[in-house]
Amino acid sequence: MSAQPMFFSPLVDTADHHRELRESVAKLVGKFGRKYYQQCVKSGEEPVELWRALGEAGFLGVHISEEHGGSGGGIGDYNVVIEECAAQGCPLLSLVINSITAPIIAAHGSPEMKAEWLPGIANGTKKICFAITEPDAGSNTHKVKTGIVSNGDGFVLNGSKYWTSGIDVSDAVMIVARDPEMETGDGRSALSLFLLPTSAPGLSYQPIDAAVMTPEKQFTTFYDDIQLDASMLIGTRGAGLKQVFVGLNPERVAAAAINNGISRFALDKAAQYARDRSVWKTPIGQHQGVAHPLAEAYINVQAARLLNARAAQLYDQGEDAAEAANMAKFAGAEASLKALDQAIQTHGGNGLSYEYGLADLWFIARLHKTAPVSREMILNHVAQHSLGLPKSY
Template sequence: MFFSNLVDTADHHADLRESVGRLVGEFGRKYFQECVAKGEQPDALWKKLGEAGFLGVHIPEEYGGSGGGMAEFNIVIEECAAQGCPMLYLVITSICAPIIATYGSDELKDKWLPGIADGSRKMAFAITEPNAGSNTHKVTTTARREGNGWVLNGAKYWTSGIDEAESVLVVARDAELAESTGKSALSLFVLPTNTPGITMQKIEAAVQSPENQFSVFFDDVKMDADALVGEPGQGLRQVFAGLNPERISAAAINNGISRFALSKGSAYAQDRTVWSQPIGAHQGVAHPLAEAYIEVQAARLLNARAAQLYDAGEDAAEAANMAKFLAAETSLKALDQAIQVHGGNGLSLEYGLADLWFIARLHKTAPVSREMILNYVAQHSLHLAKSY
């Protein structure tokens, strides 16, 4: 199709998309639904993606990856969702891997990146706090030096998939630097999730996904010196190496959901016959699907541009934020229309649409809410006065 040629700007991108789609398609929506229903992880699919090299397309070759970038990882994430398997853990991978690759010590890179690339190791990301929300400057989880290491105290909220992760990347306030400078000096730490002093409390959520959400508590958690990522007090700058990929990845999930929904909706509109005509022959059915399709392709193109800018080392913040905003909005419209076309069947789990709703809706709120994206665009793109 025309839009595929535009989205896949490199020849190998089309091949990558076809290969990922074929692999994930062998599992499909039913497999993913069964994993959710049983409270199991899609381990078989994850293993296959790792063995095929798809989980590490954005990781440097010297650490077991393919040496690509977010343009390639965007394709992997979107294609998984387009086959009915929206994997939220891929978003976490898009945050942690670039941060470790860019700022981590050689020891941290050697220890974690190869396992992330082949899927044998998972790393969670802990930044959100109940009283900080979108204001990362207000993080209160604190790391204080003790001997040659650190002691971590505090709590995080809505930490995804930490129960299945081997380690967690934690954003914490650097106590000494904060006290001496009066600023919100942040530092990043990688620590094993089985470290004494870490406890987790599951958050019961409406999102139909294998990944669980947790409140995480750190009580006098002792960390070695090598747990620190990069330079102390530089955590905010380091986090931004992962935030644009995070937005691109979230958009990719929603764009994939949109493609899945529109594919199901258009197929049903062709097959379902009422009064001797397929319902798709009626403009009242066809036009909303067509309009959603146009908007989804615009969202996909914007996300591809954001990934391209990021990989080129240019400022991708505006494009990544707008791509995430547009993908969330358009996926809800596409999904809603596909459900509507199915009539009562749209609410049946058999058709695989209704239970995607909260995953799609999630990305209007997180990571980074639509309101904060609008604030960013108003301030940085339109040069309006800061409103918060």
């Protein structure tokens, strides 16, 4: 495929430099492409070469300040990077994790923590995974059981987390822990946030056998009497949930960016196939039964991309981006599943062949209909906060 499909409108680029950034990322990632990503998945290996190239080019740190080794841009820039990687057939979930951890450290980390971790995130030499979900605590974070108790100048951590992505290749895990000593008795859990080296004694993990075909592996993680130094605390003790929200809107933008990129990849492949494939001497794209569903999918994808660009813009301007980010993630997931399904259908039987690079994208696209926040919880948020309807849960 071409590095930058010409039939996709540049309307989503909300800053003058976004088009140049988009072209640069596409050129770099296009050298690796879909086959490279598929081979990484097949072999069970991380896309080390691609990650290193992205770091050396400065693309992993576009949303990190220049003071800490980044480009000094924002989530709007990072949205471009993530989407363009996926549009070249390389939907990297690790990029989503960086959208959570880097903003949280930048906003609430100590000067020493920022100096130690942000430059490495920016150049790709350090990775941090994120642990919040538990088997019995998904959307309701107040049900988190993994917790800490004070121990002299530090803490002791015990518990387990679920769906921790990439801890096997991470240098540290950002963990959300219940802090009972900080609770006020109002029925809401106090949470504290820590940055724990993955080499810490007492930390172990086991893989989850998942359908998602990505290089990043998913794990259940266990924390057994782990000693936490006070320097590992991020921000204010007991204010962890509030601090986590600094990373949740960027996470939604990043998840939507992956799906929007998948949509672009799928529609580019489908349009090319519909132009080239002839049945009874007629290109199949000449038939409205093929053309109209692809055109409708394109419209939905463009709407999702515009909404996501706006969500990122609001976040970077310091405005409330919760509504836009949630809706963007919802729209991106819905649009990508329809675009990918229609692209597979356009290819007929070839759409189910890994050779064409579509079928194995399905569960990555489907993932973001459920995570990092389910479509039902997004609808709850919009119903309550946008429409003023009574809370339903």
